[in-house]
Amino acid sequence: MPFALLHRDGADHVEVLTGDVVTVETLAGIPLEPGRPVLAVIPYRQIAERGFDCVDDGAPLECLLVDSIERQPLDAFPPGDLTVRDGGFDISDAEYGTIVERVLRDEIGNGEGANFVIHRVWNGTVDGDPVEAARAVFGRLLANEQGTYWTFLVHTGTRTLVGATPERHVSVADEITMMNPISGTFRHGSGSILDFLRDPKEIEELYMVLDEELKMMATVAEHGGQVAGPFLKEMAHLTHTEYLLAGRGSLDVRDVLRETMFAPTVTGSPIENACRVIARHEQRGRRYYAGVVALLDHDSAGRQTLDAPILIRTAEISPDGTLRIPVGATLVRHSTPAGEIAETHTKAAGILGAFTSASSSVRETSSSSETQELLAARNVELARFWLDSREPGALEVPELAGRTAVIVDGEDTFTAMLAHQLKALGLGVSVVPWSAPVPPADLVVVGPGPGDPGDLSDPKMATLHALIRSLLDSGRPFFAVCLGQQVLAAELGLSLVRRDSPYQGLARDIDLFGTVRRVGFYSSFAAMAGLGVGSAEAGLGMGSAGVAANVELAVDPVDGLVHGLRGARFAGVQFHPESVLSRDGVDVLRELLPPLLAEVVSPIVSG
Ligand SMILES: C=C(O[C@@H]1C=C(C(=O)O)C=C[C@H]1O)C(=O)O
Numbered sequence: 082m083p084f085a086l087l088h089r090d091g092a093d094h095v096e097v098l099t100g101d102v103v104t105v106e107t108l109a110g111i112p113l114e115p116g117r118p119v120l121a122v123i124p125y126r127q128i129a130e131r132g133f134d135c136v137d138d139g140a141p142l143e144c145l146l147v148d149s150i151e152r153q154p155l156d157a158f159p160p161g162d163l164t165v166r167d168g169g170f171d172i173s174d175a176e177y178g179t180i181v182e183r184v185l186r187d188e189i190g191n192g193e194g195a196n197f198v199i200h201r202v203w204n205g206t207v208d209g210d211p212v213e214a215a216r217a218v219f220g221r222l223l224a225n226e227q228g229t230y231w232t233f234l235v236h237t238g239t240r241t242l243v244g245a246t247p248e249r250h251v252s253v254a255d256e257i258t259m260m261n262p263i264s265g266t267f268r269h270g271s272g273s274i275l276d277f278l279r280d281p282k283e284i285e286e287l288y289m290v291l292d293e294e295l296k297m298m299a300t301v302a303e304h305g306g307q308v309a310g311p312f313l314k315e316m317a318h319l320t321h322t323e324y325l326l327a328g329r330g331s332l333d334v335r336d337v338l339r340e341t342m343f344a345p346t347v348t349g350s351p352i353e354n355a356c357r358v359i360a361r362h363e364q365r366g367r368r369y370y371a372g373v374v375a376l377l378d379h380d381s382a383g384r385q386t387l388d389a390p391i392l393i394r395t396a397e398i399s400p401d402g403t404l405r406i407p408v409g410a411t412l413v414r415h416s417t418p419a420g421e422i423a424e425t426h427t428k429a430a431g432i433l434g435a436f437t438s439a440s441s442s443v444r445e446t447s448s449s450s451e452t453q454e455l456l457a458a459r460n461v462e463l464a465r466f467w468l469d470s471r472e473p474g475a476l477e478v479p480e481l482a483g484r485t486a487v488i489v490d491g492e493d494t495f496t497a498m499l500a501h502q503l504k505a506l507g508l509g510v511s512v513v514p515w516s517a518p519v520p521p522a523d524l525v526v527v528g529p530g531p532g533d534p535g536d537l538s539d540p541k542m543a544t545l546h547a548l549i550r551s552l553l554d555s556g557r558p559f560f561a562v563c564l565g566q567q568v569l570a571a572e573l574g575l576s577l578v579r580r581d582s583p584y585q586g587l588a589r590d591i592d593l594f595g596t597v598r599r600v601g602f603y604s605s606f607a608a609m610a611g612l613g614v615g616s617a618e619a620g621l622g623m624g625s626a627g628v629a630a631n632v633e634l635a636v637d638p639v640d641g642l643v644h645g646l647r648g649a650r651f652a653g654v655q656f657h658p659e660s661v662l663s664r665d666g667v668d669v670l671r672e673l674l675p676p677l678l679a680e681v682v683s684p685i686v687s688g
């Protein structure tokens with residue numbers, strides 16, 4: 082008989098759900114009707130619905146069609162007894178460390194993205210009835226774990242999932258959509274929480290997933306939103322750092338689930354390429370790891386609701402007693418194999434501890450005025466654009482108001498954030514994929530994207546080079562961001578270099594055409610100023626006829642790499658004005674865009 086036990090978000094009770102289970106192929110196939118909640122167990126392979134790569138292990142999308150929900154007190158689920166044997170990770174520490182090295186060198190170092198989560202699986206065998214074992218563990222997690230978003234047990238008849246996940250993936254209630262990026266992991270007893278909070282790797286990791294989830298929010302909360310945090314997420318064995326994002330949207334909750342498959346905290350960014358990187362380096366399916374369990378329902382006013390935590394810190398027990406506990410770590414430019422190996426052990430320890438011992442000893446309260454100060458300091462240099470709410474029209478620029486922009490997406494949904502910013506400046510904005518024709522607009526924006534900008538055997542790069550060339554030749558106004566900027570620089574005759582140390586998820590102050598700007602980078606490549614390295618104007622005699630003589634470069638005085646460039650009808654920046662890391666991103670757009678549209682007759686106006 083299928084059932085689920087849910088202890089949600091610190092409630093004083095457990096919800097006991099029963100009903101029948103159906104298997105569906107797609108998220109759109111989840112049968113959602115008023116008056117009958119559905120608990121859907123969504124495997125990672127579902128990400129193929131977005132057209133993204135994954136190793137297909139055939140794990141089914143199962144839905145519990147809920148007939149009854151009963152509330153029971155927490156003490157109705159005491160910790161129980163069980164035995165686990167033959168345990169160990171499927172890939173050794175050494176093998177995992179080798180994968181970490183490879184991802185840092187071949188992927189992050191090569192412009193494929195900023196952060197990637199690679200998992201490994203602790204396998205064992207549970208003696209006796211698997212459902213009874215899962216109940217015993219559920220009771221132990223209720224008693225011993227803390228800071229969980231959901232502690233739960235789902236038994237679909239064919240499989241049993243039991244876990245204590247800290248992380249809300251996405252929720253919708255009262256028309257408010259919320260997401261909760263959690264990243265940064267401190268193992269209790271491993272030193273000082275203050276050192277953890279000051280560690281640049283842990284700080285940058287959280288910013289990167291904040292950026293990636295803001296991209297998702299820009300799609301699913303189209304009416305705008307706000308960021309709260311950072312906060313500490315204190316669990317029994319470890320403490321994480323987190324932000325909470327809230328916004329207003331109007332999508333069907335199944336579309337919200339599809340647009341957010343799956344969290345960057347368990348995949349990476351940019352997400353589409355992260356899925357390729359994961360498939361390439363993991364070479365096996367993820368089953369339910371990094372997927373979600375989702376409760377879909379309607380409220381008393383008939384509006385849809387959704388509550389969906391991420392399937393991490395979750396064990397799967399098969400009918401034959403096979404136990405799987407998958408865990409992963411976020412790999413970023415500062416990662417070390419030893420550090421990430423240790424992190425997978427730390428994360429496994431919470432849920433594994435519930436299988437191997439009835440009590441949990443480690444528990445710490447880390448919050449203090451010092452921790453609060455360190456957390457608060459993290460927002461000081463972030464973009465107020467994403468942190469504050471403002472009156473409609475507050476940022477409008479007269480030269481841009483009423484004009485149109487089309488953003489060409491190079492496989493990084495930073496374009497959704499750019500679209501928000503350009504709309505705030507007054508532009509009418511559309512976004513098209515790089516593979517589609519570019520429709521008429523006053524301004525073309527060539528967006529960021531993963532990959533090596535010089536690799537013309539890559540169809541995306543070839544297309545973007547051709548696009549930039551035709552924009553240069555036609556004199557149509559355009560703006561280029563990151564990958565777009567690299568392609569633009571190459572078309573202007575500058576050479577591209579791979580940075581010794583990637584600028585993936587890095588904020589810094591730069592001199593941009595005479596003004597100091599704090600901006601965020603997500604790049605491994607950059608253009609090198611040809612002549613006159615170190616000067617702000619090195620554009621003369623760069624080769625490519627016609628345009629080069631009038632190009633102004635913003636060059637880093639230390640390494641001679643180009644942060645930005647501009648001509649009469651175009652401008653490009655190597656950083657991301659749309660990133661939450663770019664405190665001055667909107668100001669840069671307000672400076673660089675209006676001159677591009679000066680004296681241009683709108684094709685819309687001229688018909
Ligand atoms: C990937 C996992 O956890 C995620 C990754 C974290 C990190 O890298 O610091 C922290 C919390 C989770 O968002 C996992 O538990 O398997």
Ligand SMILES: NC(=O)CC[C@H](N)C(=O)O
Pocket residue numbers: 191192193194493528529530531532533534562563564565603604605606607
């Ligand atoms: N964000 C981007 O556009 C990155 C561009 C390029 N792939 C690099 O890493 O340099």
